[in-house]
Every structure is written in C-alpha cells, then in structure tokens.
Amino acid sequence: MNEDERVELVRLLPPPARPELSADRHRLLRGHLMSELREQPVRVRRGRPGRVVVPALAGGLALALVLTGGGSASGPDRSQAPQATQAPQAQPSAGSAPLNAAPVAAVRLLNQAADAADRAQDTTPRGDQFVYVKSVQTYPSTDEATGEATKGTPQNREIWRSVDGSRWGLLVMDGQRRPTGQDLKDPHARPDEPAPHPLGGGWLEPTPGNTGPSGYAYAAALPTDPDQLLAKLKADTKGQGPGPDQEAFATIGDILREQLVPSPVRAALYRAAARIPGVTVVDEVTDAVGRQGVAVARLDSGGVVETQWIFDRSSFEFLGERTVAVKDDGSWRKGEVTGQTTILGRAVVDQVGDRP
Template sequence: MDELDLIRTRAETVGFAPAEHLAPARERLLAAARGERRHRPRRWFWLAGASIGLAAAITAVVALTPADQVGVGAGVAHADPVKVLAEAANTALKEPAKPPRPDQFLYVKTEHADHHIREVWLSVDGTRDSLIAGFKEGGCRNGKAPMYGTNDPRKEGMLQDCAPRPVYRTDLPTTADAMLAYLEAEAGDQKNSVNTMGKNVYGLAYEQVLQPASYAALFEAAARVPGLTALDHVTDGAGRPGVGITFPVPPGSSPEAKPMVVVFDATTYQFLGTTDSAVTVKTYVDEVGQRP
C-alpha cells in the first residue's frame, strides 16, 4: 500500500471536524516535525516506522480538516455550492418525465423536525378542489372558484373570480438564464435578497412538479445566486443525511431570521427538503385523501 492508498483508507474511516480545529492540529504536526529534525533517528528506524507515522499524521489532518481542504474523499464536491447545484441539475435532468392525468392530484407528505406531518392533495390542472394541510381550496372552473373556510359562514361555497393554478408546471423556463429571470421577476423588489431567492427555489421544488429540463434550469439558476455556502453533513427535517446549500438572510435582519438551507442527498444529489422539513413522499393519486 503506497501513501495515496493509505490516505484514501484513512479518509474513508475518519470523521471530519470543523475547520477551526485545523490550526492547532497543524501546529502540533509542525512541532513534531521540528522535533524530528532535532533528534533525527537512524534511517532504519524511520523506514520501519514510516507507515505508522504517516497514518497517525493523516489521521490527525483528516479528522480535523474538511474534505474540501484535504482534497480526498467523496465530500470534495460538497464544499462548493456551485458544484453541488450543478450535480443536482444533472440528477434532475436524468429523471424520466412522468406527465400525470389532468384529473389527478399531487400528493406530498412533508415531515418536520418537530415531528409535525404535513399532507397536501393538489389538483394537477388546478380545476378541482384541493386539500392543503386539512383545509379545502376551491378549484377554478370556468373562471370561478368556490370559497371554503371563510370567517363568514354565509360566504361558504360562494364563487369568486379566479385563474387555474396547475401544480404540474409546463410553463416554466428550461434554461438557466430564463429561469433566473423568472425567479427575479417572482421576487419583485426582493430580487436582491438571497434568502428570498432561496425560498422561491424551494417553493418550486417543494409542492409543485416541473419537467426535468425545468428542474435542471432551476438548480443551475440557483447556482448563479451570489453569497451561497455549502454545508457538509447536515440532515433534513426527517433526519436524513445530506449536503446543505445556505441562502443567508440579508444584513440587518432580525436575530430571529433564519437562513434557508436546502438539502440534497450527498450521493445522488436529489432534492430532500430543508433542515427544518423533509419531502418524504411525492407522487400522483386519483382522489383527495388517497395515499400511495
């Protein structure tokens, strides 16, 4: 086994600690090296102990250095948000397109970190009544939608003007440039807010269905948003491990304001949710209340 094989072996078995621990480890290694030069042992002793010493040194560095700084291991790509989002785009593009029937519903089950479960049944074409976390929402038919859950019982079921809002989106851009322009238009006067952009990215990936090319364009457009950071070894709201992309809050925000952290599977780069929530089921069903 040569040195590179040894490094790979150690990198796969030793955990990674925060970068702030690197400096003390580096000082210890340098001090040891200085002592080695002052008290150089005979060559036969160095050769006999080379593998052991190298293994110990690698263990110290790998254990205290993130993968992106060591340059080994599967976590290298995770250190760069652009690379992570590019991989997410590639994964999305490979997903087979599965157009639903217009009369079906999108069922999404979301698990939150506080163990709360959210379930929604959303009309594919927007013309049928949906059920969102226990609340009924009227479908838009012939420009009119019934009102439900109003504060005034007399208005319950009354019709109001509307436009259908299909949950299966075939109207979205399929290139990064066009998708970024779309996201900025959706953000309006908040288009310079990285956090707002993150929420809009999440909103499209969450309880809607895009065509594979639009999903890819979404993540490619997100990669162009400035100020993003990648977080290794995060978990989504269901405790599943992944890599996180952080969309920070604007400077001067309230201390209670939290950054949006979108989580992807660390191996497949599939969208999982956020650090607070996890999309655990997302599929089509034939009627409201039906579960796969």
C-alpha cells in the first residue's frame, strides 16, 4: 500500500472513540482536584469591594477533564486522524463572574477551617458540667406600636448550658435579670424553678436528652461524614424555614454559635456547609470587637439579608456570625449590619455562674 492509499483509507475510517472514564475514576480524579484546592492558600484579587475573586482557569480545566472523560497520556494518538466537528462553545456574557469563582473560594475556606478543627485538642465535658459561652450580641427590636425594626445596641451575653440537659441553665445579658415565669405569675411556670441567681439573668429550663441544635448531646452525636451529616440536618429540619439548603446552613450556624462542638463534628459541619449551593466568600470582615477576618456567606431566600460566618484569617477559628442587608429595605440600608453575635470565649465549668 502506497502513501496515498494509506491517507485515503485513514480519511474514510471513523475517528477513534474517546475513552470513557469509569465512575470510580471520576471520583478519584475529582477527589485529587479537591485535595489540591484545599492545600492552596486563598489568593485574593481585588475586584468588587468585599468579594474574593478566584481565577477559574486551572480549576475549570481540571473539572472539565474529570467531567468529560478526556483521554490520558496513554490514550491513542489522534494527531494524524480526522477530528469530529465540534459545535462552538458558548462564551460568558460581558461582565459575568468567572465560572466556579465563589464556590471554589468558599470550599477552600471551609476546608481550611475543617482542617484546623481536625488539629484542635478537645476537652470532653462530663454530663454534670456546663458549657459556658461569652459573647457580644447586637440584634434589632420591634416597636410594638409601629411594627418598625429599630437598631439594637451591643449587649454582653453569658450563657451556661447543662451538658446532659438535666440541670437548669442560666442566661445573663449585661447583668440584667429578665422576667421569669414566676415573676409574670404564669400559671404554666414550673414550680421547681430556682431562686434568682446572684448574677441576675434568667433560668433556662432543663432539656433532658438535649435533642435540639443548642444541646451538647445533639452536637456530639452528629455524624462525622459530611454527606451523612448534611442529610441528617435536612431530615431534622424538614418543612422548616424557606428551604432545605437555607435551613441547613442556618442550623449549622446555630450549632456553632453557642455550643462546644467536638472537633471531629466541627470539621464535618464545615465540610457539610461546603456542599450547600449558594455559599460564597466575603473578604475583609470586621466583627463587633474589631477583629479582622474573612467570612463565608449565604443569601436568604428573600434576597434581602446575607448571613455571614466570620473566621480568623490565620487560625480559621470561628469568631461569630452576623447578618448584613444586601439592598435597601425599609429600616435597613444596603451594607448595614442588621444583627451579630461575636464569640469572646468558651469553656467547660462545674456550676452555673462559674467563669473560666
């Protein structure tokens, strides 16, 4: 066969089929990609104020390789074979953000926080002890006459929660004692409510079993597999809130905010949050006491308020949570902080009223 005949035969043959990757190979390559992303530091390119913009080229190409099953180095050489005609690729519209920019940054930050939690050394409390959390909170109040929201003022907050839920807890806000059931002559008040505590504040009823997100037993019993954890949170909150994704995000925040969460569960919570669609990164965030940090955020279903979890830039410690208006809406202007909780300390103590 001469050269002309060979070329003509090649032209008539169909192009070689592209090798398809098995499902296991897809998962392996995707896992390798995500590991590389976790190991890379967050690099910030200044774009719009307050947002992290991450170049998408490397991640986008790698994901394209994994998802399309592109050939490996050992695949057939098609450099001399005719290529199938490909439809032109759609181009992003002018001004659009790079594909994967915010999701990749959010996954990276949450995985860094999870890795830091994995390295943390825990103190496991006894059932007869209390989890103590000190914070500064600012939340709006509503004028009963007009129904309008008014901006709150910062308040120091201390809370003692029973580890096993069998004992009375205590909540103290700026040393003020809030009315209890007995003060209000509530006929449904428990007759065994303790006498007022010397620190003031109000008593928190025992919660045997600690079955809610604010209980230590609930947090300690959560799965450490992120997928199983996210599935449980969605099952536990089914039918609540604006939707399963937003409710799962809010519930993770509830667990992290005023509880002592074992480090394996804390790491799983961060990795579970990285699997929730719509989570983004906000750079250069300042908490209520002036600490600089970086946040992951998610917009609520109404598109008015964004919930942000603030982390220390170096240690990736959870510093607190805040909500920010993303548009003008009656009482709030775009960019205003509508509420926040800044964590100042956590500890395990033996008695209600004990401080570390």
